[in-house]
Amino acid sequence: MLLATAMASIFLRDLFALVMLFGIFSLLTASFFLNLDAPDVAMTEAAIGAGISPILMLGTLALIRNTSAPRVKKTIRATMAPILAVTITGAALIYATLDMPYLSDPLAPAHNHVAPRYIQQSLQEIGIPNAVTSVLASYRGYDTLGEVFVIFTAGIGVLALLGFMYDASGRRYSQFADTASLNNHTILHVISKITIPLILLFALYVQFHGEYSPGGGFQAGVIFAVAFILYAMIYGLEAVYKVVSMRVIRLTMVVGVLLYVGTGVASLILGGNYLDYGALAHDPVHGQHLGIILIELGVALCVASVMLSVFFNFAGRAAVPPDAMEEGDKST
Amino acid sequence: MSHLPALQIVLPLLAAPICLLLRKSSLAWLLALGVALCGLAISIVLFHRTLNGEIISYAMGGWEPPWGIEYRVDRLSAFVLLIVSAIAAVTFAFANRSIAREIPLQKHSLFYTALLLCLAGLLGITITGDAFNLFVFLEISSLSSYVLISFGRERRALTAAFQYLIMGTIGATMILIGTGFIYMMTGTLNMADLALRLPGVMDTNTVRAAFAFLIVGFSIKLALFPLHVWLPNSYAYAPSVVSAFLAATATKVAIYSLIRFIFTIFGVDFAFGEMPLQVILILLSIIAVFVGSLSAIFQLNIKHMLAYSSVAQIGYIIIGIALVSAVGLSAGILHLFNHALIKGCLFLAVGCVFYQQGDATIDNFKGLGKTMPWTMAAFVIGGLGIIGMPLTAGFVSKWYLVLAALEHGVVGMIIIISVLLGSLLAVAYIWRIVEAAYFNQPEAAAIERGEAPLALLIPTWILALATIYFGIFTQLSVDAAMQAAQSLLGGK
Numbered sequence: 001m002l003l004a005t006a007m008a009s010i011f012l013r014d015l016f017a018l019v020m021l022f023g024i025f026s027l028l029t030a031s032f033f034l035n036l037d038a039p040d041v042a043m044t045e046a047a048i049g050a051g052i053s054p055i056l057m058l059g060t061l062a063l064i065r066n067t068s069a070p071r072v073k074k075t076i077r078a079t080m081a082p083i084l085a086v087t088i089t090g091a092a093l094i095y096a097t098l099d100m101p102y103l104s105d106p107l108a109p110a111h112n113h114v115a116p117r118y119i120q121q122s123l124q125e126i127g128i129p130n131a132v133t134s135v136l137a138s139y140r141g142y143d144t145l146g147e148v149f150v151i152f153t154a155g156i157g158v159l160a161l162l163g164f165m166y167d168a169s170g171r172r173y174s175q176f177a178d179t180a181s182l183n184n185h186t187i188l189h190v191i192s193k194i195t196i197p198l199i200l201l202f203a204l205y206v207q208f209h210g211e212y213s214p215g216g217g218f219q220a221g222v223i224f225a226v227a228f229i230l231y232a233m234i235y236g237l238e239a240v241y242k243v244v245s246m247r248v249i250r251l252t253m254v255v256g257v258l259l260y261v262g263t264g265v266a267s268l269i270l271g272g273n274y275l276d277y278g279a280l281a282h283d284p285v286h287g288q289h290l291g292i293i294l295i296e297l298g299v300a301l302c303v304a305s306v307m308l309s310v311f312f313n314f315a316g317r318a319a320v321p322p323d324a325m326e327e328g329d330k331s332t
Numbered sequence: 333m334s335h336l337p338a339l340q341i342v343l344p345l346l347a348a349p350i351c352l353l354l355r356k357s358s359l360a361w362l363l364a365l366g367v368a369l370c371g372l373a374i375s376i377v378l379f380h381r382t383l384n385g386e387i388i389s390y391a392m393g394g395w396e397p398p399w400g401i402e403y404r405v406d407r408l409s410a411f412v413l414l415i416v417s418a419i420a421a422v423t424f425a426f427a428n429r430s431i432a433r434e435i436p437l438q439k440h441s442l443f444y445t446a447l448l449l450c451l452a453g454l455l456g457i458t459i460t461g462d463a464f465n466l467f468v469f470l471e472i473s474s475l476s477s478y479v480l481i482s483f484g485r486e487r488r489a490l491t492a493a494f495q496y497l498i499m500g501t502i503g504a505t506m507i508l509i510g511t512g513f514i515y516m517m518t519g520t521l522n523m524a525d526l527a528l529r530l531p532g533v534m535d536t537n538t539v540r541a542a543f544a545f546l547i548v549g550f551s552i553k554l555a556l557f558p559l560h561v562w563l564p565n566s567y568a569y570a571p572s573v574v575s576a577f578l579a580a581t582a583t584k585v586a587i588y589s590l591i592r593f594i595f596t597i598f599g600v601d602f603a604f605g606e607m608p609l610q611v612i613l614i615l616l617s618i619i620a621v622f623v624g625s626l627s628a629i630f631q632l633n634i635k636h637m638l639a640y641s642s643v644a645q646i647g648y649i650i651i652g653i654a655l656v657s658a659v660g661l662s663a664g665i666l667h668l669f670n671h672a673l674i675k676g677c678l679f680l681a682v683g684c685v686f687y688q689q690g691d692a693t694i695d696n697f698k699g700l701g702k703t704m705p706w707t708m709a710a711f712v713i714g715g716l717g718i719i720g721m722p723l724t725a726g727f728v729s730k731w732y733l734v735l736a737a738l739e740h741g742v743v744g745m746i747i748i749i750s751v752l753l754g755s756l757l758a759v760a761y762i763w764r765i766v767e768a769a770y771f772n773q774p775e776a777a778a779i780e781r782g783e784a785p786l787a788l789l790i791p792t793w794i795l796a797l798a799t800i801y802f803g804i805f806t807q808l809s810v811d812a813a814m815q816a817a818q819s820l821l822g823g824k
Contacts, residue, residue, distance in 0.1 A: 089506075096513055096541030109533070113519030114398050142392040142401045146456070146468030149345060153449050153472055156352070157479040160442045161490075254349040261346050264338075274338035276394030 002028050019057045026050040036103075039214035040132045043206075047222040052307055055229055059314035127285040128211040128292065136216065137292040141275050144295070145260050147218075148302050152257050155306035159250075162313040185234075192234050199227040207300050211292065217299025224300065225307035237315055246312060249305045256302025263294045337390040337403040337459055340374045340413065341469075343367050344452035348445050357440035361428045364444045368424040368451065371417040375410070379812075382410040385819065389461070397461065398522035404461030408665065408816035412458045412588045415672050416581045420451050422676065423577040426791040430683050433690075434485050434571045443483055447577070450476035454585045463511050463597070464521045466589060470507065470553070473585070474500045477578055481570040492565035499562040503552030506545045513542030514597075526597050534602055543607060546593050554586035556613075556650060557620035560643045564627075567639035572683030575635055579642055580676035584668050587649055591665075594653075595820040604656050613654035614743065618750045620647030625757035629764070634682050634692045637761055638675065641718060644754055645671045651747055652733050660736035662810070662817035667729035669809055670802060674717035674726055677795035681711035684784035684792060697765055699774025704783050708769045710796040715762035717799045720755045724803040728810065730755070 005028060009021040026049025033042035101108035122134035136144050207220035232240040264275040267287075272279025277291025347367040354360040381388060382405055390403040405413070424447070435443055453473025460466050478500065482493035515521055517538050518529040533539055548559075555563040563583075567575045594603045604610050624644030631637035649671065652664025682692050684707040689696040701708050717726035730751060737744035737751070783789070802809050 092541050092544060093509070096538045099536035099538045100516060108516070109519035109529075110516055111519070113529070114521075115519065117399055138393060139395050139400055140464075143462075143465055143468050145345075146465065146472060149348075149449065149452070150468065150471045150475060152349065153446070153475040153479065156442060156446055156449070157475060157482075160439060160446065160479050161482055163442075250352065254352050257349045258346070261342065261349075264342065265346065268335055268338065268342075273391055273394040274335065274342060275392055278394060 002032070015061055016058075019054050019061065022057065023050045023054040026053070040130075040136075040216070040219075043214055043219045044222075047219050047226070051226055052222055052229070052311075055226075055233075056310060056314060059311065063314065125285070126288040126292070128289070130211055130213065132214070133211055133216055133292065137295055138277060138288055141277075141291075141295065144299070145264065145275070148257055148260055148299050151303055151306050152253065155253055155309050158310045158313050162316075188234050192230060196227050196231055199223060199230070203227065207296065210296060211289075217296040218303055220296075221300040221303025222307060225304040225311070228308055229311050232311070232315065237312065244308065246309070249309045249312070252301050253305040253309060256298045256300070256305060259298030259301065260295045263291055263298070267291065335390070336374050336378060337388060337405055338392070340371060340378070340417075340459060341403075341452055341456045343370055343374075344448045344455070348448040348452065351441055351445040351448055354441050357432075357437060358428065360441040360444040361424075364427070364448055365421075365424045367448060368417065368421040371451070371455065372421045375413040375417040378405050379410040379414045381405075382407050383812075383815075385815070398520045398525040401465050402461040402522055402524075403459050404524070405459060406816075407812065407819050408588070408591070409458050411665070411669070411812050411816055412585065413455060415584060415669055416451070416454050416458060419577065419580040419672055419676050422791045422794050423573055423580070423680070426576070426680055426683065426788055427573045429785055429787045430573050430687055431483075431571055433687055435483050439483065443480070443571075446476045446479045446483075447574075449473075450480060450577075450582075454581050457585050458588055461523050462521050463514070463523055463526060466592075467504070467508055467511055470504060470589075473582065474504060474553075477574075477582060480574040480578070481566050483571050483574065484569040485571070486569055488565070489569035492562075492569045496562040496566045499552055499559070503549045503559075506549030506552070510542040510544075510546035510549060513538050513545070517542070523592070523597055527599065530598065530602075534606070540607070543598055543603070547590070547609065550586055550590040550593065554583045554590060554650075555643060555646055557616050557623055557643060557647065560620070560624075560646075563643060564636055564639040567642070567679075568633055568635040572635075572679065572686050575638075576676050576679035576683060579638070579679050580672040583642065583646055584672055587646070587653075587664075587668055591653060591661075591820065595661075600656060600821065610654050610656065613650055614747070617647040617650040617654065618747065620644060620650070621750050621754040622757075625754050625761070628761040629757065631761075632693050634685075634694060634697065634765065635679070637765075638678050638682065641758065641761065642671075642675060644758075645675070645718070648730070648733060648751065648754070651751075652729075652736060655736050655740060655747075657736055657739055658814070658817050658821055659732060659739070661820060662813040663729055663732035663736050665816055666732060666809060666813035669813065670717070670725035670729045670799075673795055673798045673802065674714050674724075677710060677792060677799055678714035678718070680788070680792040680795060681707050681714060684710075684788045687788060688781045688784050689778065694764060694768050697768040698772040699769065699778060701770035703774045703778045703781070706789050707784050707792065710789075710792045711769075712766060713796040713799055715766065717803070719758045719762060722803070723800065725799045725801075725809075727803055728806050732810075 002025065005021055005025045009018055009025065012018050012021065026045055030042045030046040030050065033045055101110070118131050118135050118139060122131045123129065126134045126138050128134060203220045203223035206215035206223060207217065210216035210220070228240055228244070263277070267276045267279045268274050270279040275291075277288045278284035279287060280290050281287035344367050347363055351360045351363055354363065378388065385407065388405040389397070391397060392401040392403065394400070427444075427447070431440065431443060450473050453469045453471075453476060456469030457466050457473060460469065478493045478497045481496060482490055484492070511521070514526060514530065517533045517536065518526055520526055520529060530539065552559045567579055570578065594600075594609070621644045624640045624642070624647060628637045628640035628644065631640060645667070649664045649667045652660045652667060655661070685696060685700065685704065686692045688704060713724065717724040720726040720730040733751060734748050737747040740747070
């Protein structure tokens with residue numbers, strides 16, 4: 001299935017269908033991850049790959065107003081070089097699998113070095129049942145900090161490239177390009193009114209239950225943002241804009257990352273190493289709890305606001321008539 | 333004091349989001365500059381502490397390695413940290429006036445945020461002792477450098493950034509695949525721990541493939557021929573400060589990571605004994621020297637020219653590393669340092685020209701010897717450094733490179749000949765500018781515009797003077813490079 005989807009997406013010329021295929025590909029990958037007993041990763045893949053990235057790609061399609069890839073005659077060199085590179089890479093990957101430990105082999109090195117401690121002792125050392133969250137948020141919490149900064153940087157990138165299309169009051173965000181048609185769909189209105197609160201509730205559940213079951217800040221942030229995006233698509237950007245303006249989003253983005261970095265700085269000031277949550281409270285396990293809740297909150301805030309900011313910047317562009325857009329380019 | 337390794341990275345990470353909230357350009361600049369100067373101070377202290385061979389280890393989150401992430405400062409990483417933060421301090425000082433004419437005002441705080449993120453990413457790659465953490469910070473630095481390049485004034489900056497993004501992402505993916513493979517075979521991500529556990533599983537296809545993926549990935553990042561295609565346009569269309577900052581640091585940090593993986597993690601015996609790495613690297617580097625230098629001669633845009641010259645200079649560094657002798661490796665590391673200074677100086681000088689003339693094609697340089705004497709003098713010093721004239725830093729590293737090559741018989745002779753020819757070609761491309769600047773009459777408009785402001789000249793001259801200083805008083809840089817090379821090769 002995965003292969004078929006991948007092959008189909010290479011030969012397909014209709015970009016709209018291509019976006020859908022990407023979504024399907026991600027969903028399949030997510031089920032793969034689930035099969036491999038990695039529900040946390042599966043959830044992230046489903047939320048990001050199948051949830052939000054097709055929406056962003058559709059937003060791009062709405063911007064370029066062209067849904068089929070142009071047929072370009074390519075030189076032999078231009079087609080052969082990528083094929084050669086892909087073939088070599090693929091061959092190397094297959095070559096590498098020959099000596100790999102078998103799937104779920106209990107003797108595989110990956111299960112026998114650092115992992116046993118994570119599994120056996122994380123409950124005593126950190127005190128939360130989901131070992132994945134322990135590793136993500138505490139043992140390797142610094143990596144997660146880095147990942148949040150990767151997302152933050154991506155947000156900065158979109159702001160730098162697409163931002164500044166609105167005036168101070170944000171008046172230019174009138175409507176998502178195609179929402180005029182959606183505005184009159186009663187069914188969509190009713191269904192979205194039922195589902196959006198549920199989505200928000202689910203996001204909060206994923207956020208706060210992340211210590212006990214799969215989930216956490218990344219997934220929750222994306223799901224949270226999706227609710228807003230759904231609302232924006234059906235009721236227009238202005239309606240969402242009344243709740244969260246670009247300025248607010250920019251602020252929450254910063255607050256999110258600062259919460260994470262700040263937790264680290266706090267543990268530094270309280271005498272621990274950087275991001276040593278144990279220093280945050282008298283009881284180390286209690287401190288770990290507090291630290292993880294704080295940083296997960298930071299992650300969710302940052303992820304949700306970056307996703308929203310990316311979407312708003314795409315959608316806001318589409319709302320500007322083409323001639324106004326050119327003016328905007330000149331002025332920026 | 334014991335938290336200095338963490339602070340080195342956390343300060344720019346902390347400052348970057350705050351920068352986004354600062355509406356005033358000058359405030360954002362002051363914050364960025366302040367952080368860069370603090371970073372420089374920290375890296376000097378770290379460098380000083382590692383001089384006697386001490387290895388500073390810092391456990392992130394208080395979890396001892398290999399369970400947690402370790403920051404590990406040894407001689408080599410302290411040296412590279414020093415290079416990156418010194419260049420950052422100088423170029424950030426240059427930024428304020430320079431971007432005033434290149435980037436619209438409302439984007440300035442975003443620009444400084446991206447700049448700080450890039451700095452944090454580059455320092456993070458250098459200081460970490462964890463293979464996956466390296467990848468995370470590589471992503472931060474790459475993403476922010478794509479953003480920084482896209483700030484360029486011309487719309488071609490966008491295509492350049494996009495091309496870099498595609499190439500860079502492929503490189504990063506390969507690095508991730510390689511890291512995944514070695515984790516799969518060893519169960520650890522800590523570099524020191526990997527070095528202990530890898531020998532047991534060396535003789536497997538998976539480790540060999542991992543090695544290949546990592547090498548190719550880093551070669552894209554460091555722009556080794558023929559994977560350099562992203563570099564010239566990116567450096568040419570980026571804002572002047574960004575060109576100077578990235579040219580002097582980004583490829584250097586990628587080279588550092590390559591050295592780290594080859595010498596610390598996989599070990600010399602595996603990398604050069606079992607894998608045919610030496611032949612490949614030396615061959616490609618020699619081609620890089622020629623292709624880079626020859627292309628540089630034909631460029632009309634001077635930033636393009638300097639970018640191609642970087643491709644050639646990276647060739648020299650990799651030749652030094654691939655010789656695998658103590659002298660060769662230290663020549664490589666030394667040239668990494670010297671080239672950062674020289675290229676930084678050249679790009680900043682071009683930045684001054686860009687500031688005054690509005691562009692940096694060869695025509696813009698006509699008669700500048702008279703109208704912008706200080707800028708051109710700095711450019712000439714940098715140019716002499718690139719050529720490798722005695723009394724400049726460029727000479728010292730090429731000298732050691734030749735010394736190292738002498739130990740290698742026929743191959744060594746070929747290397748020496750290509751180094752000499754490469755230097756001759758460098759004379760050709762630098763001379764074109766000198767001729768335009770000193771043997772032409774300035775245009776009336778250029779006379780009116782006059783010399784670049786002091787705020788731009790001072791950072792440029794700091795690097796120009798450093799180029800001369802490290803060409804005459806070589807002890808500091810040569811000792812640091814020598815010792816770093818020796819500890820990499822196993823000696824104390």
